[in-house]
Every structure is written in structure tokens, then in C-alpha cells.
Ligand SMILES: NC(=O)C1=CN([C@@H]2O[C@H](COP(=O)(O)OP(=O)(O)OC[C@H]3O[C@@H](n4cnc5c(N)ncnc54)[C@H](O)[C@@H]3O)[C@@H](O)[C@H]2O)C=CC1
């Protein structure tokens with residue numbers, strides 16, 4: 001099987017590194033192209049055997065599975081370049097949340113899917129959010145999910161929930177990192193402890209918390225109850241956080257969905273039709 005990647009920026013290169021390091025793919029199975037070829041050549045240097053194609057058309061025509069790792073507003077022009085190269089048996093996968101399956105199915109003859117990865121996939125952790133177009137068959141789904149399972153836990157979601165699930169799965173690492181950064185900044189300033197110790201402790205704590213939520217089946221509420229002794233220190237601090245954070249998450253969700261909506265309106269214009277869809 002040949003797997004192509006158009007766009008080898010942050011996410012394209014992360015997926016390639018993760019697929020190779022996890023043993024899912026050999027470099028010889030991968031072919032790539034990027035607008036600025038240097039980035040693609042850097043990847044080829046890291047992974048001997050990987051092919052850098054001279055253009056997107058070449059990447060598309062020779063791939064059984066093609067990952068489109070570009071930004072929303074770059075889709076229309078890339079689709080125009082590759083649409084004549086893609087045939088019924090091939091699978092094109094968008095990793096970009098606002099691009100809708102119908103945008104892809106209306107312009108491409110091949111099978112289409114939308115998979116939203118996460119930076120956590122670099123460690124073999126986190127989820128990959130899976131949505132399938134109408135031409136995808138059971139064996140295609142199995143092929144895609146067996147590939148993704150080397151680097152993540154594939155989770156099928158409704159396309160109408162793309163944004164909210166991406167908020168947790170893909171933006172979440174950045175959101176939690178900001179929380180950690182602010183907390184560590186204050187700790188360093190107030191106590192003089194070194195940042196490196198707290199960075200390491202924060203990482204271990206997040207890893208352990210993640211395992212409690214996944215492997216041990218805790219809900220976030222149950223976890224708080226287990227840690228917070230009634231009348232104790234954690235309980236007091238939780239009350240402070242609760243009163244300061246209430247309302248913030250409604251604004252957070254509105255912010256991500258507003259930006260998504262903005263991109264969707266531009267994509268609808270670029271693809272020449274408007275998709276009737278719920279906002280949330
Ligand atoms: N960064 C993240 O954690 C995640 C990103 N995504 C999505 O992945 C998409 C890509 O994001 P990043 O990799 O972070 O962006 P990026 O800007 O790092 O990478 C995009 C790459 O596409 C290339 N490119 C642009 N136009 C092209 C064209 N016409 N032909 C070939 N290559 C072209 C650029 O040169 C660049 O290397 C975005 O839509 C983002 O929302 C999805 C999940 C997680």
C-alpha cells in the first residue's frame with residue numbers, strides 16, 4: 001500500500017514521523033509533496049526511502065490512501081490540482097476540521113474520509129476522530145482504522161460534532177498547556193521553585209490523570225471527589241477554580257465554533273454551495 005501526504009507542515013510531518021516510528025508504515029510506502037519543497041526534503045533526509053514527489057498531482061496519482069494535511073483555505077486549489085488524478089478505488093483523507101465530506105465528495109471521484117488527528121498521536125496516545133463519506137466501504141474503514149490504531153485510538157464521530165470533539169481531542173493539549181503554563185509561572189514567581197521540576201511533575205500528573213480517565217473509568221467529577229477530602233485543601237482550591245471558571249467554557253466553545261463557522265462560510269463560497277447544518 002502507498003500512502004501519500006500533501007502538506008508536510010506541523011501535522012503532516014508529525015503523522016509521517018508517527019506512522020514510521022510506530023511501525024505502521026515503511027518510508028518506502030510514503031510519498032509526499034509540499035508547497036515549499038525544503039520541508040519535504042527534510043523529512044526525506046530523516047526517513048531514507050521516503051519519496052518526495054515533484055508536484056501534488058504526482059503524490060495523488062500514485063497513492064492508495066492520500067492524506068491532505070493543508071489548511072482549510074488551501075483546499076480548493078489543491079483539490080483542483082489533484083481531482084483528475086484520483087480514481088474510484090483511492091481514498092482521500094482531510095485532516096482539516098471545517099472541510100466537509102460533501103465538499104470532497106462533490107469534487108472528487110474517489111472515496112473520502114475526514115480524520116482529525118492530535119499532537120498527542122506523536123506518542124501513540126490520544127484519539128483520532130473519524131468520519132466517513134458515503135463511498136467508504138467496510139474494508140476501507142478497517143484499513144484506515146488499522147493504520148490509525150498504530151498511533152492513536154480511532155473514534156468515529158458525527159460530522160456535526162467535528163468542532164466540539166476537535167476542541168477536546170486536538171486543541172485540548174494546547175488549552176491544558178496554557179493552564180499549566182500560567183500555574184507554573186505563578187508557582188515559580190511565588191515560591192522560587194525551578195520551572196523544570198514543575199514541567200516534569202505537570203507532565204507526569206497529566207499522564208496519570210489521563211490513565212485514570214481512560215483505563216480506570218473515572219469521570220472528571222468522580223476524580224475530584226476522590227482527591228478532595230471534605231473540608232481539605234483541594235476542596236478549598238476547587239471552590240476557587242469553580243467560581244472563577246464558570247462561564248469561561250461557554251465562551252471557549254463559542255470562540256472555536258465562531259472561527260469554524262468563519263472558515264466554513266469561506267469554504268462554501270470556494271466550493272460553490274452552502275451546506276445546511278446546525279451550528280452546534
Ligand atoms: N496542529 C495540530 O495540532 C492539528 C492540525 N490540524 C489541521 O491540520 C491542518 C494543517 O495544520 P498544520 O500542519 O498545523 O499547518 P502547517 O501550516 O504547519 O502545514 C500546512 C502545510 O501545507 C503546505 N501547503 C500549503 N499549500 C499547499 C499546496 N498548495 N500544496 C502543497 N502543500 C501546501 C504548507 O507549505 C505547509 O507545510 C490544519 O487545517 C489544522 O487545522 C488537525 C489536527 C491537529
Ligand SMILES: O=C(O)[C@@H]1CCC=N1
Pocket residue numbers: 096097098166170171
Ligand atoms: O483547529 C483545528 O481544527 C485543529 C485542531 C488543532 C489545530 N487545528
